[in-house]
Structure formats: C-alpha cells, structure tokens
Amino acid sequence: MGIQSAKMRGSWLLVGAAGAALLSLAVLPSPAQAPYKAPKTKDGKPNLNGIWQANNEANWDIRPHAAYAGPVYTLGAAYSTPAGLGVVEGGEIPYKPEAAAKQKENFTNRLKLDPEIKCYMGGVPRSTYMPYPFQIVQGTGHIMIAYEFAGAVRDINMGAPTKAPADSWMGWSNGHWEGESLVVDVTSLNDSTWFDRAGNWHSDALHVIERYTAIGPDALQYEATIDDPKVFTRQWKMSMPLYRRLEKNAQLLEYKCVEFAEEVLYGHLRKQPLQGKGDSK
Amino acid sequence: MRRCVLFSLIALAVVSLVAAPMFAQAPVTAKPAPAAKAWTMPRTPDGKPDLQGVYSNATTVPVARPANLGAKEFYESEEEKAAIAAAAAAVAAGRAGRGGAARPAAAADPEGNGLAVHYDNGQFGLGGSSAKRVASLRTSIITGPEGRVPAMLPEAAKIIADRRAYQQAHQWDSAQNRPLAERCITWGFEGPPMMPVGYNSTLEIVQGQGYVAIVQEMIHDTRVIPTDGRPHGPAEIKRWMGDSVGHWEGDTLVVETVNYNPLVLIQGGPVSDAAKVIERFTRVDADTVQYQFTVDDPKTWVKPFSGEYNMVHIDGPVYEYACHEGNYGMANNLSGARATEKK
Numbered sequence: 113m114g115i116q117s118a119k120m121r122g123s124w125l126l127v128g129a130a131g132a133a134l135l136s137l138a139v140l141p142s143p144a145q146a147p148y149k150a151p152k153t154k155d156g157k158p159n160l161n162g163i164w165q166a167n168n169e170a171n172w173d174i175r176p177h178a179a180y181a182g183p184v185y186t187l188g189a190a191y192s193t194p195a196g197l198g199v200v201e202g203g204e205i206p207y208k209p210e211a212a213a214k215q216k217e218n219f220t221n222r223l224k225l226d227p228e229i230k231c232y233m234g235g236v237p238r239s240t241y242m243p244y245p246f247q248i249v250q251g252t253g254h255i256m257i258a259y260e261f262a263g264a265v266r267d268i269n270m271g272a273p274t275k276a277p278a279d280s281w282m283g284w285s286n287g288h289w290e291g292e293s294l295v296v297d298v299t300s301l302n303d304s305t306w307f308d309r310a311g312n313w314h315s316d317a318l319h320v321i322e323r324y325t326a327i328g329p330d331a332l333q334y335e336a337t338i339d340d341p342k343v344f345t346r347q348w349k350m351s352m353p354l355y356r357r358l359e360k361n362a363q364l365l366e367y368k369c370v371e372f373a374e375e376v377l378y379g380h381l382r383k384q385p386l387q388g389k390g391d392s393k
Numbered sequence: 394m395r396r397c398v399l400f401s402l403i404a405l406a407v408v409s410l411v412a413a414p415m416f417a418q419a420p421v422t423a424k425p426a427p428a429a430k431a432w433t434m435p436r437t438p439d440g441k442p443d444l445q446g447v448y449s450n451a452t453t454v455p456v457a458r459p460a461n462l463g464a465k466e467f468y469e470s471e472e473e474k475a476a477i478a479a480a481a482a483a484v485a486a487g488r489a490g491r492g493g494a495a496r497p498a499a500a501a502d503p504e505g506n507g508l509a510v511h512y513d514n515g516q517f518g519l520g521g522s523s524a525k526r527v528a529s530l531r532t533s534i535i536t537g538p539e540g541r542v543p544a545m546l547p548e549a550a551k552i553i554a555d556r557r558a559y560q561q562a563h564q565w566d567s568a569q570n571r572p573l574a575e576r577c578i579t580w581g582f583e584g585p586p587m588m589p590v591g592y593n594s595t596l597e598i599v600q601g602q603g604y605v606a607i608v609q610e611m612i613h614d615t616r617v618i619p620t621d622g623r624p625h626g627p628a629e630i631k632r633w634m635g636d637s638v639g640h641w642e643g644d645t646l647v648v649e650t651v652n653y654n655p656l657v658l659i660q661g662g663p664v665s666d667a668a669k670v671i672e673r674f675t676r677v678d679a680d681t682v683q684y685q686f687t688v689d690d691p692k693t694w695v696k697p698f699s700g701e702y703n704m705v706h707i708d709g710p711v712y713e714y715a716c717h718e719g720n721y722g723m724a725n726n727l728s729g730a731r732a733t734e735k736k
Contacts, residue, residue, distance in 0.1 A: 153438065153602065154437075154438030154439045155438040159602065161601045161602045161603070161604070231717060232715075232717070232718045233715065233718065247604075247606075247617050248601070249599050249600070249601035249604050249606040249617060250601045250602070251437075251445050251599035251600050251601060251606075252437060252438065252443075252445065252600075253445065254445065254597070254599050255599070256597075256599040256601075256606045256608065256615075258606060258608075258615045258617050262717075263612075263613060263614065263615060264613070265608050265613050265615045267597060267599075267608065267710070267711060274710075277710065277712065278712070280712075280713040280715065281713060281715050281718060282713060304718070361623065361626070363617075363619065363626065364617050365626075365630065365632070366632045366633060366634070368578060368579075368633055370576055370577055370578050370717045371569075371576075371578065373717075374567075374568040374569060374576065375568075377568070377723075377724070378567070378568040378723055378724055378727055379567075381567075381568075381724060381727035381728050381730075381731055382566065382567045382727075383565070383566040383567065383730070383731070383734070384566065384567075
C-alpha cells in the first residue's frame with residue numbers, strides 16, 4: 113500500500129511536472145511565437161494592401177445564432193440563414209430596453225427595411241463582413257478601401273485628423289498607425305445602415321474605432337469598437353479574422369446592385385406589373 | 394537623387410515630344426511650361442511618379458470645338474478667347490432679336506457639356522465661379538484638326554435611334570426605362586474616358602502596391618486599376634466602367650480599358666465589344682496632371698478620336714455622392730406618371 117501510494121504519488125508528480133511544462137510552453141511567449149509582423153511597405157508601414165474578405169456568418173446576424181429559415185419561403189434552403197458563432201465579444205449586444213425592442217421589430221420587417229436589400233451602401237463596420245471582397249489600396253497620405261458591394265468606398269485620411277463636412281453612409285475616417293495596427297476612427301455615420309440582416313441597428317451617434325492587424329501573410333484580425341450612447345448602455349466590440357483572396361487573378365469586380373433593387377423599390381409604381389417573377393406575397 | 398533629376402528631365406522631354414504634334418498645328422499654344430522653376434517629379438516610395446491627391450477636372454473648354462473656329466486648336470491669348478466668345482454671343486443675341494435661334498450655346502450650356510440646366514448651380518456652390526480650373530487656351534477637349542468626335546457608323550446610329558424611340562414611347566413605364574444617370578447606375582461622364590461634368594467634377598487618386606485607385610465623386614464610381622502586368626479579365630465579364638489595366642511608360646501611367654457593358658455610351662455612341670480606350674496620366678507640375686485619352690471603337694465610330702485636358706489639384710474632399718440612396722426623384726416621377734394616367 114505504502115509502496116503503491118508512493119508510486120502513485122510519484123506518477124502524479126510526473127504528470128504534474130509534465131503538465132506544468134506544457135502549460136508554460138503554451139503561456140510563456142517564446143521567440144518562435146512572437147506576434148506576426150506584416151512585411152513593410154517601402155515607407156516602412158505594415159503592408160495591408162490586398163483584396164480581403166470575411167468568411168463568417170456575421171452578415172446574417174453578428175450574435176451567436178442557430179440556422180433558421182430565410183424570409184422568402186420560395187427560396188428554400190438556398191437563401192436561409194446559416195448558423196454562426198457570432199462576432200460580438202461576449203456574445204451579447206448591450207441594447208437599451210427600447211433599442212432591443214426596435215431590433216426585434218427590424219427583424220420582423222426585414223424584407224421591407226434591410227438596407228442591404230435596397231442596395232444601399234453598407235456603412236461601417238457592416239461593409240467589412242458582407243459576403244463580398246474589398247480592397248485596401250495603401251497610399252502614402254491616404255488609404256482607400258473599395259468595397260465590391262454597391263461600389264462603396266472610403267478614403268482614410270492618414271494625416272492630421274479632419275472633420276466631416278456632413279454625415280454619410282460610409283462615414284468619415286481618420287487613421288493612424290499604432291505599432292502593427294492600422295487604427296481608424298470613424299465618425300459622422302448616418303442612422304440608415306444596419307449591422308446585419310437580423311436588424312441589429314445603431315443611431316447617428318455611432319462612433320466606430322477599427323483596428324486592422326496582420327496575423328499572418330494572408331489574414332488580418334479586424335476589431336471594431338462600437339460606441340452609440342443613444343442605443344447601447346456601454347461600448348462593445350466585435351472582432352473577426354479577414355482573409356486574403358488568394359486567387360492568382362483575384363480582383364474587385366462590380367456589384368452595382370441598383371439594377372437588382374429597382375423592382376423592390378419602385379416595382380409598385382410600374383405601369384404594367386411584372387408577371388411571374390419574385391414572391392408576390 | 395541624381396537619378397530622379399535625370400528621370401524628370403526625360404519626363405519633360407517625353408512630355409514635350411507628346412505635345413509637339415499639336416503645337417505644330419497651332420502657332421501659339423497653352424502657357425509655356427514653368428521650366429524656369431526647378432520642379433522635380435514627386436515619387437511614391439516605390440519610385441513611381443506620385444499622382445496622388447484630389448483633383449478637379451472642371452473646365453470651360455467645350456468637348457467639341459465651336460464651328461466658327463475651324464481647325465484652330467488653340468486661342469492665341471485669353472484676350473482673343475474673350476473677343477471670339479463675345480462676338481459669338483452678339484451674333485446669337487442678334488439672331489434671337491430677329492426671332493431666330495434664341496439659345497446661344499454658351500448661355501444655355503455654360504459648361505459646354507450638353508447638360509440641360511435644371512439646377513441653380515451657383516446657389517449650391519457648384520457654379521462655374523466656385524470651381525477651381527486650369528486656365529486653358531484649348532478650343533476643344535477633342536484634339537486634332539476637326540476638334541469633335543467623328544461620324545458614327547450607320548449601325549451604331551441605328552442602335553441609338555432604336556433605344557431612343559423605345560424610351561420615348563415607354564419612358565415612364567418603370568424605373569428600368571429611365572436613363573442610367575437617373576437610375577444612379579452611371580452618370581455617363583465617369584468613363585473611361587473621364588469627362589468633366591457640370592458639377593462634382595472631383596476625383597481622387599491613391600496609389601498602392603501594384604494598383605492605382607481612382608474615385609470619382611459622381612456616384613462614387615471607383616476604379617482599382619492593376620499595374621502589375623496582368624491581362625484583362627474574361628470577356629464574359631462586362632462592366633459599367635469597363636475593365637482597366639495599367640502600366641507605366643516612363644513617367645506616364647497608361648491605362649487600357651475594354652469589356653464595357655453594352656448599355657454604356659461614350660460621347661453619345663454605343664460602346665461595342667470591340668471598344669478600347671487608352672488613357673494617359675502625366676503629372677506635369679506641382680498642381681497639374683495632364684489627362685489624355687483615345688477612344689477606338691471600330692464598330693461605332695468611322696475612326697478613333699482623342700482628347701486632352703488638365704486636372705488641377707484641389708484641397709478636396711471628395712464628398713460621398715449617395716445617388717441611389719437619395720434617389721427620391723425616381724419614385725416621385727413614377728408615381729406622378731401613374732397619377733397622370735388616372736386623370
């Protein structure tokens with residue numbers, strides 16, 4: 113018994129030691145595991161040039177969600193909502209009670225209200241994780257981000273911060289470098305964009321701080337800190353990786369979707385109703 | 394550093410070579426280049442000419458040369474330019490007084506771009522006096538002795554006539570029957586070739602590694618042009634702004650565009666699947682980028698034509714022109730048409 117217990121104690125000690133060693137390997141930074149640093153542009157900035165795209169389900173709902181049927185039954189399984197783990201840190205959006213109720217209303221009426229259906233520019237941060245690529249063109253004084261969806265575009269001023277002349281769909285972006293990260297302060301966004309197809313929303317008091325950080329040659333970590341005191345009880349954050357489009361001939365194509373939305377927006381004003389297309393419900 | 398100077402000397406030589414033929418056609422030219430002031434081509438960190446910035450391509454130079462100027466490609470001086478304009482206005486006023494043509498071109502179309510005036514541009518700060526422009530003694534944007542676009546081939550003219558006839562008969566039937574500009578799909582000036590507009594003639598150029606991006610304020614139309622030597626995309630993919638690839642020839646950015654959406658118009662002509670447009674961007678001084686273009690579409694025009702203007706650096710910004718998002722006019726017009734039918 114004594115011997116056995118001593119043996120056992122010994123083996124537990126061994127396991128403990130091995131565990132501790134493993135633990136320290138995982139926790140302690142070693143030179144091989146130093147954070148990734150992007151190659152530099154010729155002027156010494158992290159090189160974020162490229163065509164990027166999210167590969168997640170945030171555009172359906174930024175919160176964790178199980179799969180559910182889409183709003184147009186005739187489209188069946190092809191256009192229903194895939195399950196997603198969510199991109200909101202902590203999983204929950206800190207809505208004020210009346211704002212939470214409005215999100216539910218938005219969801220119920222999403223076929224009528226979702227600005228994506230109408231081909232309106234996606235705003236920030238939604239444009240980042242819509243299922244379309246976007247391209248970062250990193251100039252010296254300005255960084256341009258061109259989005260395929262609705263041809264939206266942002267000009268990020270990297271010089272002394274400037275003030276927006278007016279509210280807009282894509283907002284007003286002042287950027288700077290913080291070590292390896294491009295940090296963009298986005299203000300003067302209008303209240304007409306959503307965060308997703310689930311009706312998660314914001315007001316015109318929205319203030320977004322974005323961080324783009326390379327985590328590998330072909331991936332960026334994207335973080336957006338969301339502040340909107342009219343709608344939320346506190347700041348909250350979403351984060352997700354973005355992936356480089358690696359096709360050799362990758363390029364931004366046109367998704368000028370006005371044509372695809374005209375029937376939804378103006379079809380009721382046609383001289384002759386369109387026959388046999390779409391859901392007439 | 395010495396290399397940079399050498400490059401800019403070569404650039405100047407190239408520019409003057411390019412400019413020489415048109416100088417030969419007109420005795421007096423645009424203002425002489427400020428050669429006295431030593432100006433060095435600014436370069437991006439990777440050594441390319443730095444074209445970046447916000448520009449205006451507003452101009453008082455008309456697209457087509459006024460007929461009374463014949464083959465005169467440049468005015469001798471600002472004084473001569475003013476005198477000829479005044480004489481033309483007087484003739485037109487005289488005609489109007491006798492009950493003749495009451496629309497002197499210059500007054501009805503001050504920007505010379507064919508836009509019907511329906512806004513008070515001055516009131517919105519969009520008028521001629523509020524836009525910064527490059528002074529130019531050119532008599533027309535279209536270069537060459539004719540100074541106007543060549544004749545359209547009969548087949549191309551028929552396409553336009555058929556479209557127009559259909560549109561006139563059905564113009565208020567649906568949103569899809571309205572012109573592309575009203576639908577906020579393309580204004581028609583974004584090109585390529587990019588043409589000055591009556592207002593919002595603002596664009597921004599940003600250069601990244603292997604790409605040049607150009608945003609035009611009109612409908613925030615953006616081209617991200619690869620300069621990494623790749624070929625055009627598949628011919629199946631037609632685009633509203635065409636499919637542009639670029640390369641550097643010395644200090645000039647040369648952009649070639651094909652694969653246009655067949656509904657696009659260039660100078661009122663339909664764009665065929667054979668259309669090819671070449672643009673050349675050359676920074677010529679601290680404030681100015683010279684823009685040249687050639688349109689070659691053998692299925693639409695009897696011969697290619699070329700044009701040229703200068704864009705001038707402005708402080709900006711490029712405003713967000715959320716055309717579609719704010720298109721209340723579309724619904725209002727259509728509901729007006731439906732109401733009229735019920736009367």
